[in-house]
Amino acid sequence: MSGGAGILTFAETKDGKLAPITRETLGAARKLADEKSWKVTSVLIGDSISPLADELISLGADKVFICQSSNLKGFLDESYRKIINEIALSENAAIILGGATFVGKSLFPGLAAKLSSGMAADITELVWDGENILATRPAYGGKVLLKVSPVGPGPQMATLRPKAFPEPSPDTGRTGEKVDFQYDESKHGSRVKILESVVEGGQEISLTEADIIVSGGRGLKEADNYKMVRELASVLGAASGASRAIVDAGWVPYSHQVGQTGKTVNPKLYIACGISGAIQHLVGMQSSKTIVAINRDPEAPIFKVATYGIVGDLFEILPKLTERVKELAK
Numbered sequence: 001m002s003g004g005a006g007i008l009t010f011a012e013t014k015d016g017k018l019a020p021i022t023r024e025t026l027g028a029a030r031k032l033a034d035e036k037s038w039k040v041t042s043v044l045i046g047d048s049i050s051p052l053a054d055e056l057i058s059l060g061a062d063k064v065f066i067c068q069s070s071n072l073k074g075f076l077d078e079s080y081r082k083i084i085n086e087i088a089l090s091e092n093a094a095i096i097l098g099g100a101t102f103v104g105k106s107l108f109p110g111l112a113a114k115l116s117s118g119m120a121a122d123i124t125e126l127v128w129d130g131e132n133i134l135a136t137r138p139a140y141g142g143k144v145l146l147k148v149s150p151v152g153p154g155p156q157m158a159t160l161r162p163k164a165f166p167e168p169s170p171d172t173g174r175t176g177e178k179v180d181f182q183y184d185e186s187k188h189g190s191r192v193k194i195l196e197s198v199v200e201g202g203q204e205i206s207l208t209e210a211d212i213i214v215s216g217g218r219g220l221k222e223a224d225n226y227k228m229v230r231e232l233a234s235v236l237g238a239a240s241g242a243s244r245a246i247v248d249a250g251w252v253p254y255s256h257q258v259g260q261t262g263k264t265v266n267p268k269l270y271i272a273c274g275i276s277g278a279i280q281h282l283v284g285m286q287s288s289k290t291i292v293a294i295n296r297d298p299e300a301p302i303f304k305v306a307t308y309g310i311v312g313d314l315f316e317i318l319p320k321l322t323e324r325v326k327e328l329a330k
């Protein structure tokens with residue numbers, strides 16, 4: 001990177017705002033950079049996103065590349081990959097960080113291949129090990145924690161698990177450099193065109209960004225009873241999740257599924273209602289800070305990972321819990 005080695009972060013956006021993972025990634029990058037007196041550069045890509053550059057600087061970026069074009073309205077991984085690749089090479093980035101989100105999971109492996117980089121995916125900790133980064137990556141459903149240094153010929157790369165790193169507080173007094181990066185369709189264009197975007201099974205709070213999640217499983221007995229989960233989620237300001245059993249049964253859309261073939265979540269509080277705790281469910285939620293399980297079977301495996309277990313009938317417990325939270329909120 002001109003003026004010394006540096007860390008590049010990908011600034012993911014959502015609905016015209018910085019995605020929470022962008023703040024978390026910048027916080028992690030700033031911490032690493034400060035230990036070596038390095039610079040942090042962020043790459044902002046999209047349509048009408050330039051006002052977000054100041055926010056990136058306030059959160060720790062020293063320099064922000066802004067690549068703005070109406071051709072970049074939606075996420076197109078081919079275009080994004082080409083743009084970040086070009087900036088990473090011109091800036092001689094030593095480290096590239098982004099989020100282990102749907103966008104990051106699509107973008108980063110291709111970028112790593114293009115840059116001949118080593119990559120650590122879905123990491124939960126990041127420190128220096130001499131001149132290399134050392135990342136912690138949960139594996140086998142969180143049963144082992146791998147320590148990985150993504151060393152290769154290219155920059156070292158990692159994607160950060162959402163909500164595993166703290167968000168930095170903004171400092172509006174910080175100053176930084178803003179650089180306009182010209183989008184060139186002939187160089188950065190994508191063979192894919194977005195014809196239409198559809199928001200699936202919309203819920204206001206996204207599962208991967210939620211601080212609290214209330215999830216339901218087959219113990220709810222029938223689709224209509226999922227409203228009990230939604231009600232508790234609503235009074236708690238939480239997102240509502242589900243086991244695969246009830247997604248497969250068509251009770252709730254796939255976007256609610258937590259687990260191996262659904263979403264990996266990391267909230268402060270996860271409330272599992274009528275979920276047995278199959279390993280495929282646990283791998284998606286067991287890193288939650290506090291887990292409350294409601295199940296009438298005292299031997300249910302979910303209790304092995306629960307911080308607090310309630311053995312009982314969810315049809316009695318859920319309405320009482322919802323009422324109590326409502327009372328406390330008054």
Ligand SMILES: Cc1cc2nc3c(=O)[nH]c(=O)nc-3n(C[C@H](O)[C@H](O)[C@H](O)COP(=O)(O)OP(=O)(O)OC[C@H]3O[C@@H](n4cnc5c(N)ncnc54)[C@H](O)[C@@H]3O)c2cc1C
Nearest residue numbers: 217218219243244245259260261262274275276281296314
């Ligand atoms: C390749 C593969 C990938 C998979 N991916 C996922 C995944 O991503 N996510 C996922 O969740 N699953 C996944 N599964 C499925 C997983 O193995 C389980 O089948 C599923 O998680 C079970 O869902 P459940 O806990 O809702 O249902 P069940 O296992 O049927 O459990 C229902 C629970 O409700 C309790 N219960 C019943 N009535 C009451 C009551 N009145 N009050 C309180 N408790 C009650 C029961 O004691 C029981 O423990 C996957 C499976 C495979 C093979």
